[in-house]
Amino acid sequence: MTTERTTPLPDIEALSRNASLLVEEFGRAASRYMKPVTTPDALVVQPVEPPEEVKDVVRTLGSVAETWLADPKRTVEAQTRLSEAFITLWGSTWQRLQGENAPPVAQPEPKDNRFAHAEWSTNPIFDFIKQSYLITSRWAETMVDEAEGIDEHTRHKAQFYLRQISGALSPSNFVMTNPELIRHTLKENGANLVRGMKMLAEDIEAGQGQLRVRQTDPGAGFEVGVNVAVTPGEVVFRNDLMELIQYSPTTETVLKRPFLIVPPWINKFYILDLNPAKSLIAWMVSQGLTVFCISWVNPDARHADKDFESYMREGIETAIDAIGVATGESEVAAAGYCVGGTLLAVTLAMQAATGNKRIKSATFLTTQVDFTHAGDLKVFADEEQIRLIESRMQKRGYLEGTGMATAFNMLRPNDLIWSYVVNNYVKGQAPMAFDLLYWNADSTRMPAANHSFYLRNCYLDNTLAQGKMILGNVRLDLKKVKIPIFNLATKEDHIAPALSVFEGSSKFGGQVDYVLAGSGHIAGVVNPPAKPKYGFWTGGPATGRFEDWVAAATEHKGSWWPYWFQWLEHQAPARVPARVPGDGGLAAICPAPGTYVRMKA
Template identity: 40%
Template sequence: MAQSESTTLSLRTPRDASGDTGRSGDKRPRPLAPVMATRRDEEPEPDAISDETAPDSPEASPFAIWDQRVHAAIARLTAGISPASILQAYGDWWLHLMLSPGKQSELGYEGQYQLARLAAYLPHAMLEHDGGLCIEPLEQDHRFDHPAWRQWPFNLLHQSFLLNQQWWQDAMTGVPGVTKHNERVVDFITRQLLDIVSPANSPLTNPRVLSKTVDQGGLNLVNGAIHAWEDAARIAAHHPPAGAEQYIPGKTVAITPGKVIYRNQLMELIQYSPATDKVQAEPLLIVPAWIMKYYILDLSPHNSLVRWLVEKGHTVFIISWKNPGKAERDCGLEEYRKLGIMEALEAVESIVPSQRIHAVGYCLGGTLLSMTAAAMARARDDRLATLTLFASITDFAKPGELELFIDESQVHFLEDAMRQQGYLEDWQMKGVFQLLQSEDLIWSRVVSEYLMGERVPTFDLMAWSTDGTRMPYRMHSQYLRHLYLGNELALGRYRVDDHPVRLGDIKLPAFIVATRKDHISPWRSVYRNQQHLDGNITFVLTSGGHNAGVVSEPGHRKRVYQIADKPREAHLTNPETWRAEVPEREGSWWPEWEAWLGEHSTGRIDPPSMGNVDKGYPPLKEAPGGYVLER
């Protein structure tokens, strides 16, 4: 029976910063999540989602093949973004704007008002040492923070740009009749176009660049041109960016001792060597996303989550996915589930018999793990002890800005682009992710490296992000159609072994981590996982983005997080209430998770053997294995 808001909730046993259970005096108790009776979102019945994954065949129409090849050629020029989808959105906006004289008049009035504001600001900008501002940048906009932007004429330049940007924001939104999806598309694309003409991104209008150009006699622009030429040459030769070559898996990163104890056509399974005399009885199986190399969780020794877990006395297994090529074009989600998670579970069970397994999924790996856990629950397979999800989405009703690139037109275009080569190139995915954070990932680098002439130092996480992987044709098509467009997993319509699976069948204790600045798995979407899982849940919201928020080792400066428990019987509050009411803590969330794992473990035992020759899992190779080195 659901609890009401008046239900009395007791505080959990607190923990200290070291990750111990804190039974003797931690003064920071972890609260239960705010409780609010809320109705589960009602989703409309979707149209039937077709599985458009058939490759070219002799029976295919030559006209259809012609279309596919044209689309593939266009995709190479557009980073896989469908021009038809963009034009459709702008057409929707433009036609409705032309039919809305009231909106046109409003925009005309706002344009005159902006000009009047700028005219009133002009004498202050010219005559005063710091003329103040007539419009404040958005909270997340730091392009004009430097004091030089307050001086004439740069104050007028950046203020007129911000007023112009505000006008376009009003023009792109609020036009009667435009669909919400198309409105968000035109607003997003227009913002990207405006960034191109931002005074911060031009050497002629950026005061910092001009000052440095004068001081160095233009040497910064020469160095910037050299950097741009080097980067272009590296991209053309498919070489990693400057500085990334010093981070090599097995030599400088991914160096936690371990062995590959199983390999098939889609993955290698790595078992890490024990670092303690006794280990927790229940092993961990980590399922990373195959959109990225697994060693995001085993970077340098100081920030390796894998090494940290091993040193805390856990037996850790991790899947290292193969970088797919044309031979894997027809590998779908079901192949990844069976050849990946299910075969990994068989291996772990053979090496650590009679023990249940802590299952951990990251990003897309967490989505696949949730499907698997639901199918296992339906089959009464009780091998899992707990479920942990890092920045993973199971409900795609509100997936954030990434959905701007996913509609029927875009998915069909991507399918044509992938058909011929059998996979989606890693640079096409990177291009979309960079657009989502264009200020941080594109323009700040342009200014620093090409205009200021200063190379941004490469560190391990940055080098890892350039070590991309491809996406198999069939899997990616299924992922976009069945999960993003159809939202079938959240609606209980996704089929495993020809039967639908329900996330509500998962009654395992769950630990869910979301990151505040995540543009790939927005934290509010990750928060919705609690609406579907049917066990006791601990939810963590941490500072940082999709990667940096997860790689948040103890001792990392300026890290904060919020954490609260939601008992199975409690209703889920809305995310804004949760964030406002749950207290913030300083430091890393890792100790909280490690203590939570301890609470759901049965004690310590002798470390298991490395692999199990008798059961067919002999050590094959030293970690990090071979698949991680494929480019």
């Protein structure tokens, strides 16, 4: 005997009441969305001009459509393929409705969690909706992939935009086409939609008129310096661009050579110090390193003219000066994460060109110096889009933090956007409390001069890899950089793809130890030895084809951190008594994590 899951009958009175409340909450959300653009004397409604980003989507996908329409024979063949797939699906669905078994025409990818609910497969109607969506979206992807006569940048943009559109139109996002959401809504008599609309209004208000989708519970109690970024230390130096933190030792002796961390300014540094169990900084200290870390200012209009050279000189170079005063050492080892690593590579090239070689070994964490294969972020870096970004930055002197945050979320829209839209605004559930996503939402701004230089010289023109970057009237050549380099990539990185990091290794003039870690841009880096989730691969110099290097590489279980520390210690193994922040040539200014990290965008 079998039992069927039945959908509970709704409470009509409660459903009606919640429908009324839903209308009220929708009104509040709409008013908050319209508030920033409403003025007291706005008596006439003006037509809304589509944003430039939308125009670019239309232009890009339109250019793909034009290539197909120019060849009617190929267009008919493509339409026939789609029709045949739907005819097969109709037949399969008819068989299932008659109680017969029929193989699926289209299946989700194994990692696609949107269709995990059983009824997407067991219910023929919802299975038809799911497969119709998969057939159509994959057919559209093929149309872009096989379009003739378009340049590769346009094709890349079209592929990216299509992923955004297909992700938004997934039937899993809507109540009436998602069996799980139907059951959930009927069970709660629509109360979930009321809660969701309330959260939507709150998130629009938090975004000052733009929707800022929450990824973690704002009431979870995360606070910088209280339960995130808690490794003990002191700010020992401060200028307009950065605070320099020196961390308190936990060992009796430390390596004589101090260690400087250069984090990205696109995010805040404490991704490397989320909590004691996952803190790379705390682990470094426990191994006997005198760790200094830059904490970049969250810039505003006053920093509009701070460019890449400013970040190099007032950031890295000034930090090395301060470390010398604090420790008496003139040489350091350094690590750069993401764009912080790109800045570190620029600094190494400048030091090689000028003879001021104070950085004696460098560690790059998911860092690009060659942007040929820079992944989907290149979608935002053609001449037209950079000019658009520059015009917006010119008005305020900086790029809003939400700009980069949205771009990063768009790299994985189903995981980082639509899953939260469904959870928050349809299910009416607050997202889980998660320190990583709290950090992700703690966005930073970018100074106009710095960000413009970065987009043009790295993503657009790739000048550093070609030996053509000019900074301070000096041409920079990475081939002159001869110091030992540890170059970490991660297998599933959407921001600094492993191939890009691999090919960047060949741009340096000295020995580069290329290591490939599991997972992505963050989880692959923050993988503590006490609870490692992923392994790593080593395989000697990064030469030849990337695929061949991976095929021949040796896999290691556990975290890459101990392997890296052995590499670092080998460069300069001498030890000295541990150094206490504030006891050297620099007085302590305030406890870590300092004040700049607390500045909100």
